[in-house]
Amino acid sequence: MSKHVIIYMPLIGEDHVQWATSDDNGALTTSVREGSLREAAESVDGLRCTLILPADDVLLAQASVPGGSVARAQQAVPYVLEEQVADDIDDLHFALGTKTRDDEYPVVVIGLDVMEQITELCAQAGLRPSEIIPETLALPVLTSATPEMTVWSALLDHGRAVVRSADFTGFATDTEMASMMIEGAMSGNTSEAPVSLVAFSTDATNEFSVPPGMDLEIRQVDHRLALYSSGVASTPRINLMQGEFNIKRNFDNTFKRWRATAILATCVLVLLFASKWTELSTLEKQEEALDLRISEAFKQALPDARMQRPRRQIQSALANIGAVNNDGFTSRLAQIAGSLSTQPQTVLRTIGYRSGRFDLDLNTDDVPTLDALKSELKKRGSLDMSVQSANRENDSVRGRVRIE
Numbered sequence: 001m002s003k004h005v006i007i008y009m010p011l012i013g014e015d016h017v018q019w020a021t022s023d024d025n026g027a028l029t030t031s032v033r034e035g036s037l038r039e040a041a042e043s044v045d046g047l048r049c050t051l052i053l054p055a056d057d058v059l060l061a062q063a064s065v066p067g068g069s070v071a072r073a074q075q076a077v078p079y080v081l082e083e084q085v086a087d088d089i090d091d092l093h094f095a096l097g098t099k100t101r102d103d104e105y106p107v108v109v110i111g112l113d114v115m116e117q118i119t120e121l122c123a124q125a126g127l128r129p130s131e132i133i134p135e136t137l138a139l140p141v142l143t144s145a146t147p148e149m150t151v152w153s154a155l156l157d158h159g160r161a162v163v164r165s166a167d168f169t170g171f172a173t174d175t176e177m178a179s180m181m182i183e184g185a186m187s188g189n190t191s192e193a194p195v196s197l198v199a200f201s202t203d204a205t206n207e208f209s210v211p212p213g214m215d216l217e218i219r220q221v222d223h224r225l226a227l228y229s230s231g232v233a234s235t236p237r238i239n240l241m242q243g244e245f246n247i248k249r250n251f252d253n254t255f256k257r258w259r260a261t262a263i264l265a266t267c268v269l270v271l272l273f274a275s276k277w278t279e280l281s282t283l284e285k286q287e288e289a290l291d292l293r294i295s296e297a298f299k300q301a302l303p304d305a306r307m308q309r310p311r312r313q314i315q316s317a318l319a320n321i322g323a324v325n326n327d328g329f330t331s332r333l334a335q336i337a338g339s340l341s342t343q344p345q346t347v348l349r350t351i352g353y354r355s356g357r358f359d360l361d362l363n364t365d366d367v368p369t370l371d372a373l374k375s376e377l378k379k380r381g382s383l384d385m386s387v388q389s390a391n392r393e394n395d396s397v398r399g400r401v402r403i404e
Contacts, residue, residue: 004229005047006019006020006232007040008052008135009118012057016036017037024233026229026232026234050133050138052132052228053132055136055170057110057134060106060168060169060170061081061107061108062168063076063104064105067103070096074096074242077096078094081107087111091113092110092112093245096242098236115245132241135155135172136162137168137237137238139155139228139231141153147193149195150193152165152198153197154197154199156218157203160173164231168236175206183211198217200218202220202224298313335380335383336358338376342373345365346362347362347364348362361400363398365397369397370397373401374401383404386402
């Protein structure tokens with residue numbers, strides 16, 4: 001069962017409210033608390049919330065607007081009610097209810113500055129009410145056991161009376177003036193059915209009278225919020241959060257103004273993402289190609305080894321090469337280079353190393369030069385050279401020799 005927070009603001013403009021939580025049936029599930037609007041907002045914590053305003057600050061009216069267009073009715077209603085309100089219509093906020101079969105709209109009228117003050121207080125407190133309604137429309141609508149009788153409801157609270165005479169009509173007054181106000185409301189009632197009044201009183205000492213001939217039943221109620229929560233859960237009402245105070249509509253309008261910018265920003269983000277994705281894809285392909293080259297080079301250098309950490313494996317192999325004999329790899333390589341330098345007519349084509357031996361591919365002028373190279377190596381150390389092949393090519397001899 002969902003919960004609903006009911007908040008009552010006794011005086012508009014003052015940061016003091018009363019609130020409680022109710023269930024879907026309108027029964028209070030918490031005790032009534034009093035405090036600031038911010039404290040009430042903290043109690044809401046994501047729940048549905050209705051803010052109830054004192055009836056003295058609103059006017060309930062009826063406006064006849066032929067036609068089925070709600071937008072047209074919203075524009076026409078202020079002018080239809082112009083003679084019924086004391087203030088300039090430009091200074092008032094008009095909230096419409098559901099149209100009746102007679103093309104009449106129930107209307108709640110409130111000062112525009114008052115509505116702005118309420119919404120600003122809510123915003124400062126971090127409160128986002130689902131509804132803002134007058135307390136007149138928070139009273140329950142009662143039905144009679146017999147169709148010949150019309151039943152009105154009222155709240156009596158510390159010398160003040162709030163009366164609901166129908167779905168969308170009612171008023172607030174002092175209890176001393178209530179009888180006269182009720183009589184005036186009855187004279188404007190087009191129904192010929194007799195009217196009875198059920199008054200809910202928060203204080204047994206409340207004195208209350210009704211016009212002669214009107215049935216009166218007084219029932220006790222613990223707190224006005226207990227009555228309001230019951231009315232909000234079961235009766236029709238008009239939400240003042242319409243027009244410029246409609247949060248959803250304002251959000252939609254704001255989004256429409258920024259929609260083109262949002263679409264452009266989205267396109268830019270998509271292009272940036274596509275560019276980065278292409279760049280990443282290219283880098284991944286380059287990385288794969290580099291890994292392949294490293295693998296091929298590793299196999300050539302260490303054909304019998306399994307590649308795991310290639311850098312360390314190559315470094316270890318080079319260290320082992322240097323430890324094959326006392327001369328060391330670099331020393332033997334220096335001996336070969338020094339011997340070749342004594343034979344300027346000999347050109348080194350390629351050199352390879354494997355298992356402690358060097359294989360050289362040479363171009364020289366004649367076979368005796370290879371013998372001279374062998375003798376030079378003998379002089380420089382313990383290296384021995386053997387000729388693997390010697391073939392004459394044009395004016396030179398191509399020889400392959402092994403040095404160990």
